[in-house]
Structure formats: structure tokens, C-alpha cells
Amino acid sequence: MLTYELDAKNSRSLYEQLYQAIRSDIELARLDAGSKLPSKRTLAQHLGISVITVESAYRQLAAEGYIEAKERRGYFVNELPSVQAHDMSAGSEQIEHQLNAEAAVRQIDPVRLSISSVPSIQATPLLADFSGNDRSGNQFPFHIWAKTVRRTLSEASKGLLLRTAHDNRGSEELRAAIAQHLAHFRGLEASPEQIVIGAGAQDLYGVLVQLLGRERTFAVENPGYPALRTHYELSGAHVVGIPVDESGLDVATLRASKASIAHCSPAHQFPTGSVMSAVRRHELLDWAREASKQDTFRNAERPDVKDRPLKRYIIEDDYDSEFRMRGRPIPPL
Template identity: 25%
Template sequence: MVAFVPKYEQVARQLSDQLRLGLLTEGDKLPSVRTLSQELGVSINTVQQAYYRLEAEGLVEARPQSGYYARTLSQRQQRVPQRSAPQATALPDASSDLETLLARLMQQQRQAGWLPFSLGVPAPRLLPVAKLTKALQQAQRELSNAGTDYELIAGNLALRRQIARYALFWGGQLTEDDLITTEGCTGAMTLCLRATIRPGDTVAVESPVYFGILHLLRSMGLNVLELPTDPLTGVDLDVLEGYLRAGQVQACLLVPNFSNPLGCCMPDTHKQRLVRLLETYRTPLIEDDLYGDLHFSPDRPRPCKAYDPHGWVLWCGSFSKTLAPGYRVGWVAPGRYAEAVLQIKRYQAGFSPGLTQQAVAQFLANDRYELHLRRLRQTLKTNCARYQQTIRRYFPPGTRISGPAGGFTLWVEVDPAYDTIALTNALATDQISIMPGRLFSFQPQYGHCMRLSYGLPFDDRVEWGLRQIGHRLHQQCAR
């Protein structure tokens, strides 16, 4: 079945095509909301929603009392990190020194007094801890034997129903029977990998890519193919198609919505093309949609699963980045691989804990989750802008910063003369932790890049920390 495309998205696509083809150039004023509404025969609200979407993608800018104006792709690319260009090799490896560094950084995040820009989740004060505690108490009353019994292998029924309900926000047509709960998103991806490929196969990923994905793939005896990736639109589909045509890729593991660390969001047209490629070459896509709910625009971006009528997309997610990291509540809609994933979970992963799943289901059931998300998204959007502004003020000239429209990570690129591993070591004296870019690839690249989380609410201490990072960079340049 062809996925339903809202009218405002159709309007947004028409305009974005004109922008990308250069029919509208930088500085051109777009038609007023009322004028475009009359020309296209759609409501004013539809046009307004289309402009919101284009603004979130950085294609237009709103000027108070004046209207909307075009921004070109080249204009945006002057400020964001450069397109990645990994080597065309499928079996690079990571050094033990990098693993030691990663272990040390993970430990620093938990130490009192540290400023953890390396943090991989929103700060605890941004999460509804008190309300979750009440939800846990209610779940204990509702479940048989206070939640001490085993759950269904497929997972808590109430939770699966709620996830299916929330999929309606992006046009999903799922039922509880299409979903399997997991131990977080990593647990979901692990089950999917075991169900779809074998040791020695090659998995295509973005570059840079979250280090947890890299080490998961290596631990399973899989080859890693890092794809060239645009900081605004995601992986280069032409390059991927070449590898698929040559039979060199057995699966893809991608983060189309607000990838970690780049924060790029693949346009809908790219997602549709990606799914068609996978159908053509009968290749599964393990879709990590962990950050899809953390969008800054009015509407949630669609996952690739929305364009997947034949089940080649295994849609994975969790509540670890939005609600409760420690609950480890995740899921997968495995499509045509459902029976294989369920069998592997039955014999290798076992039962999921019912108490936390029921608590999350209760939290979702009365729309408390959506209220929490609206507040969290607004905080993160504000944080993102203030972090970017502060970085531009204190970091060396020529610094490039990603422009995510969701999630909570910034990818910062400084001059290649800088060494962000040396920067990381110097910042330990200040009790500041960052993630150096070298950790996000198995290849010797991104040594002048870093990932910074804006999941910490912006305050005087955060500003001091960013200023100190800039100071350490200037010190490094002076040596």
C-alpha cells in the first residue's frame, strides 16, 4: 500500500524541488501564505505548515513582517561540516588506544563535578522522573503478581499497542502484532542483524557514525562499509547503489532521522529512493529511528518504514533518548523478518521485563508522553541555537557546525591542524568531556572534529565550558 502523504508535505516538496533546482535562488521572496493558498487551491494552514517544514530544513528563512525568503543549499553548506569522504574499504579496524579512550570518556560522564558534553542522553532534569515513578507504581498494581511474571515473548501488549498508535503520527499503519519489544534500540538492532545476515557479511553505514554501532558490528564479525554522507541530506545514494549493484553490501544500518553525530535528516524523496533501491536489490535496511521524536519542526519526519510496502525495512526505536534511558525499553517492526526476529529473541534474548514496559505504556496512554515531548523539543531547539551561537563566538575562525533540525548532538569541525584527541585530554584538567571525532569511524579520519551534546540545559556553566573548549583550541594553535 502506498503511504499517505499529507497535503502540506506535497506543497513543501513542490517548493523544495524548485529551490534545489535553482528555480528559486538565494534571497528570492516566496509567495505570501495567502497568495500561494489561492494559487494551489489549498488552505492557508496547509501552506503555513509547508513553510514550517521548509524552514526546519533550512531551505527558507522567515523575516518578521516581510515573509519567507529562499536560501540555497550552497549557502547552508558554507556553515556546516563538509561532506564526508571515507575510503572505499570494507574491513577497517579500531585501535586499542581508541577503545581505552572511549572507556575513559564513558566513565567521566558519571563522575560528579564533570561537565559532560559527551553525554549520549538528555540531562535527567529534562526527563519526567516523578511521573514515571507514579507510572511504575500503577504498572505494579495492574500486572499479575505485581509484574514478577514473565511477559509475552513479543513483549508487553499494552506497550505494543501504544507504539502502533504513535506510529500514526508519521502515517504508519502498524498493529501490535507488527511489533516486538527489545532491550533498548541496540537490542533491537542486534536482533535484526542476527536475523538478516551472517558473520563476514558487509553492512553499509553513514560516516561519521555512532561508535556504538561500529563496535556492535565488529563484535558480531561483520564488515563495515562507511558511506560518504552529506551533513544535511544523509548518505550518498548513488555511491550506495553502486555497492548494491556489485553485490558488496548485504545489509544497511542507517539513521535517516537526525543521525548521530551529524544530525542530518534525509529528505523524504531520498527515503523513498532508498527503499526502492533496497527492494530492487533485495537488501534489508535496519532503520535506527531513535531520534525521530525529537524534531524541531511542527511534524515528525517520516521514517523509511513509511515507504516500505514489502517489508524490507526493520524499523527500530526506543524511549532511551526521550523518556527513560535506564528502562531500556525499545522495539522493532521487522517486516518480512518478523518470524526470524521473534525466534532469535525467544532463544537468545529471552523475555523482556514487563514492569518498565507497562509503565511506559501507561505514560503513553493518556498523552503525557506527547506533552513531555513538546516541552523537551522546545528546550532542545533553544539549546541548539544557543550552543551554536556560543561556539561561533569562542571557537577559532572557520569553525563549521552542523545544523540539525532535531536530536541533541552537534558535529563541530575545526581546521585540520587541530587534534581533538589532544583537546579531549587537555579538557580533562577542566573536568570537561567531549567526544572526539576519531571515535566515529574505523578509518583514520575526523581527527579535527568533535561531537558535543546540547542535551545539557544552557546556563552559565555550559557557556563557561564551551568558552573553555574554545580557549584550549586557541592554546593548541599557539604551540
Template identity: 35%
Template sequence: MIELTPHLDNEKKEPLYVQLYHYIREEIQTGNIAPGVKLPSKRKLAAHLGISQNTIETAYQQLNAEGYVKSELRKGVYVKKLAGDLYPYSSRISFHNKKVTKNHDEQYKFDFSHGKVDLEHFPYSTWRKLTVQSLYEENSEIFFNGDPKGDTNLREEIAQYVFQSRGVTCSPEQIMIGAGTQYLLRLLTMLIGKESIYAMEDPGFHRTRAVFKHENVKTISIPLDEEGISLKHLEESRANAVYITPSHQFPFGTIMPINRRLELLKWAEAKGRYIIEDDYDGEFRYIGKPIPSLQGLDFKDSVIYLGTFSKSLIPSIRLSYAVLPTALVNQYDQHLTIYKQTVSRLHQHTLFLFMKNGHWKSHLNKMRNVYRKKQHMLVASIKKYIGNKATIIGEKSGLHILLQVHNQMSELELIKNALKKKVKIYPTSIYYEQYKADKPMVLLGFGGLSETEIDEGIKLLKDAWFNEKDENTVQSMNDADQ
């Protein structure tokens, strides 16, 4: 039997049983508590943590209801085995059996990961040529440490690009390059302040929440409404910084309308408040006219704009950037230049040449068309095979959708049944912190699959989720719609 030592905070609005439930769930998801392990009895855990047995009982009941544990009469509560790598942040390591579980992608025929992109259309020959060109002797300075913010030439190209494509107004001096958005967020907590209170969308991007947690800054979960983050709840909170994904809310895909953007900017007018605008896949929009970035509407210098090349180019390049307000540029120059640049200067120079010579614009336009066709195929396949037995959420932009399946299955059951057909889909529950989804949903990314694979994968999901009687119902619904 293991010993659990979560940090439970009586000062939080979140009840103790919810805090305990979240802790155990995460430990199971990451593999820190292995399948088959017996959880401590209610009596022993209550005595160990100094809380009531009712609190333990309620947390265990929630874990049991969601399929993480099973209760055996007169034996105890045991962790159940989860099928495959269901959780994107799973460490795949069990510290109890000291074994590393490898991720065997070959067991899946189709992987609807939102983190994968289309590699078939990547300009390999052009990128290779520019990489070699970057290694010429006249560019030998790239073998030395460069500007901590990133190479000036690349920052100049990025400044031009974000202005033309997203309406972001900035100078190269305001741009800070880093190896991924998570690294940049760590630096931002140093610039804004560890004593600040950070608000986050709930549900929201779990990797951002992890950064705030690891940096030991206080976070507040803010629910969503039909236009994005709730201004009412934000104004009632004591937050002085808020992280949002307005161009494609993660994971719901909501595109924040202009009125809500202006309301957010009004909120940020108070002294010392900042909006962190993560525009992680703002390049890909399929319905409606583009809405300018929050940063482009900001005249009070309170928006920090985050962008990345992970979705539009390749994830492994690990090249993201932040556009800082003037006040934070001064803070950076005074305190953070001691941190050396984390992105390879070879990659920086190659990307600079790629953008300068016009390859980037051509590639981005091509990928917009590629992903638009894939998105149309995904939506069409769902309607063809599943019909009204599922609701599509967030199909207007980005490289993923949410699917709410109307068959009485839980999130875990939907994923497990899909795995039986060798189709890998993803949960949405991991993106919730304080609030909870009304109905189970799963996440389907489509960037890394071909149109044929998308169609075949959705057909297999139909087989996984519906029996023959349900299929006849779907067909009759489709016929009625025609």
C-alpha cells in the same frame, strides 16, 4: 614494552597503516594501553607483524600528529596521558597497571554529554504511582516470563504512537522490544544474516559499528553528502543492508530530505536488501516541518524501524523497540523465540499504563518545549560569546550540535583547554572509520544541562579557546552583524 597484535587485512581497501593507526588509537582511548607505555620499535613491530617499517612509521606519525603519542629522540615512542574521560566508550580500565580509574564527575562543572537528558521535568510521582499500581496482585502475571517480543499491551500502545507521531504503519506483532538498540541490532544480524554485508554512514554511530564488529559481520563505510548517506557510494558497494539515521544523522544532524529517502527505498527494492532506520531522537525537531519516517513511505516491506525511550523518557529504563518487515517477523518466530525478553516486565507494564493514561503524550509535548528552549539558549550563547569564530552544525533537531571552532586548535586541544575550565565536551573523531573530518569539531549535548548552565558553560568555553585579542575580534564581528 608491550606487544601489539592487531588483525591486519590485506584484502581491505583501507591501507595497512590506517588499520594499524585505528587499532592503536582505540587501545589508547579505551585504556588498554596506559599513559607512559612505550610502543614497540618500528623494527621489532615490523618483524612481529610481517609488514614494512614504513607502514609502522606512517601509523606512528599519525598518532603523534593527533596527540596520542610522543616521540623522544633515541628513546622511543610513548603514549601520552589524555585529560579526563574524553571518550564516551572508554572502559576506564588499564590492563597494564590493573587499576580501575573512576570517573569523577565532580571535577567537571558543566558536562555537555549527548547521552544525558533533563531529569528535572521527569514525572517522578506519576511514574512511582504507576509502578506501585503494576505490582498489585491482579497483575501478578508480570512476575513470570512473558512474550519474547515484549508484552502485547505495550506493543499495541507503541504501534499506535509510532503511527500517529512518525507515520510508521505496523501491527503489534511486528514490534520487538529489547533492552537497548545495541541488543536489538545483535538480533537483527541474526535475522538478516551474518553473511550479509552491512553499510554504515561514515561518520556514524560508533556503538552500532561496535555491534557489527563484535558480531563478525562485514561492514562498508559510506560517506555523506549534503543530503545524508551517499547513494552513489551505496550503489557501488556490495551491501545488502544499510544502517542510517535519517531524521537526525549522527553526529552531523543532517535531516534527510524526502527525495533522498525515496532514492534509498528504490535501492532497497532489490531482493534481500534491508534498510535499518534508527529514529533515536526523531521526536525533537526545532526548524521546519516533520518528515515522515522511511518505514511509513515503504511499500516493499524492506525497512526495519528502530525507536527508543532513552532520549524521550530516561536512559536507564533500557527500553527500545524494532518494527520488523513481515518476512523478518516470520524469521523471528521460527528461530529467535528461544531468546527471552530482556526488559523488565515491571518497566514494560509501567510504561504501558503511562502511555494508556495519556501521561506519555503530555510528557513528550512538555519535553519538546523544554529542549527547544535549551537549544535556543545554546545557539544564542554561542553567537553571543563566540560569534563568527565558530560554526554550528546540526542545530535543526536532536539533543546535540557539532561545533567547528576557528582558532587553529586540534580536537584534542579544544577538549583539553575546555577541561582546564572544568567543562566537559566530546570528540567527533571516534565516529569516523574510513573517512576523516576536514576540520576539527567537537560535540556539545545540551539535554542534561539547565539554560543557565548552558550559558555559563559556553562563556567558559570562550575563555578556554580565545585570548583577549580574539575576544575583541569576536565582539567587533558581533557588532558588525547587528
């Protein structure tokens, strides 16, 4: 029987504590793949908690692919690939190419990126509108926004410009607030110095190509966000589409490709809305750690320099991760 010490006075809810405890046991192989978990009622009685608490923890584990619910049989542990321990604080490691946001943005022709030339389609009125990126005017508090902007401009005045004039990464205060939000809400340890603010995700796609290198092959989800591939290609990168199934990005196809960079959205894939399973997440992380001999970088300007292995990177698009109909947000990779 699973036995855990749950603290009702802890800042985290009981179901979150139970979810984390079971998830840790699965990742550390303390719970064997295929083993059956106790029924919700049995575990609730054993731990002295409510059935709803156990149900919420099981539901979250199932949503992330750690366990599987089988009708009339119960919950069973899914098999995860063996993964090596890694240092989550290594995000500040030196990357091969120097980041030059200004140069990267200049590589993108704004005319070619304009959607004004795309022909409009006469849509038939429908009962419900499921289109993405809806900007319904009645949903935005324009009055409050305008009042806040006027007050801020009146009080801060020139100081707003002076604080960001010498840092292309964006406002230091905003980056600090984002770092705090990531730590509390997403469990990510990132310093303000590691955060770069751009005019939306699309503005930063070219920066990523400049940062990681145009000689790379970028893998994107197929189906996926169509503008993503366009932006990468206009920035000079070679792009390949990797199919997506109910578990997320097909890592087997990714391995067979020549891509050394994978752009994916594990928490909420667009347009399918699927969540990448825990098994697929571990496979993707394993792919990133592998240093294939085929992934080499040749300096065209220095033929005398030997080829060196290329590191693999995952660009995790955390699109829409804050919104969940039920349960806690899906953890990042």
C-alpha cells in the same frame, strides 16, 4: 496557480494539508523539477488562508528537501529520482533467516561491550553542554515514577509476569500501544505481531544480525554512532562505513560497496543532526529495490543448492525523530 481544497474542520491543520498536497504533486511529477512555487502571500490570497500557514508548509517541504529556498528568488521544486510504486503494507513479508533473539543475544560478549574499560577524559568546564544522551537527574520525575510503579505492582501483581512469560517479543499491551502510536504519529501501518521489544536499541543490534545473516555486509553512516559498528562486528557481521554529507548517506558510495544492508538515521543523523533530503531518500529506496546480480547468498552447508539473490534491506534508525524545534516530525522512509 496551485489550487487545493483545504478543510478547516479536518483533524489535520491547514498547513499539514497544504504540505501533503504539494508534496504529493512533487512526488507524482505534477510539479516539474526546477519550477517556481507561488510566493507565500500570493498563494495565501489564492487559497484564502494565512501567510503563516503557507510559510509553515513551505518550511516543512524545504526541511525534507522537496523544495529549495533561493534568496530573493523564492521557492523552487527539487528534482527527485523516478521511483516505482510500492506496497507499504508489505512489511510482514517472510525474511530469509529465522529470527532467534535469544541465540543472537548469546553471541554478544557482555564483557567486550562494557564501557568500563574506556579511559575517562577530564573535560574542561564549558558554557554549554552539547553532549548526547544526557541523563540529568533533575529532569526525571522520580517521585511520580516510583508512585506509579508501586501502584502498578500492587494492583497487577503476578499478572504482569504471566502476560509476557510466553512471548519473547515483549508485552502484548505495550506492543499494541506502540503500533497505535506509530500509526497516528509516524504514519506506519504495523501490527503488534510485527513489533519486538528489547532492552534498548543496542540489545537488538545482535538480533538484527541473527535475523538478516552474518554473511551479509552491513553499511553504517560515517561519521555515525560509534557503538553501532562495534555491536555489529562483535555479532559477527562485516561492516563498512559510508560517508555522510549535508543530504544524508552517500548512496553512490553505498552502491559501489558490497553492502546489502544499510543502517541509517534519515530523520536526525548522529552526530551531524542533518535531515536526509527527499532526493537522497528516493535514491536510497531505489537502491533497496535493486536486485544486484552480485548480491547472492551461497549456502555453505548445501553446496548443491544454487546461489540465490539477496534482498537488500534498510534499517531505519528513527533516533530522536519525535523532537523538532519547528514544524512537524520528518516522515519515515
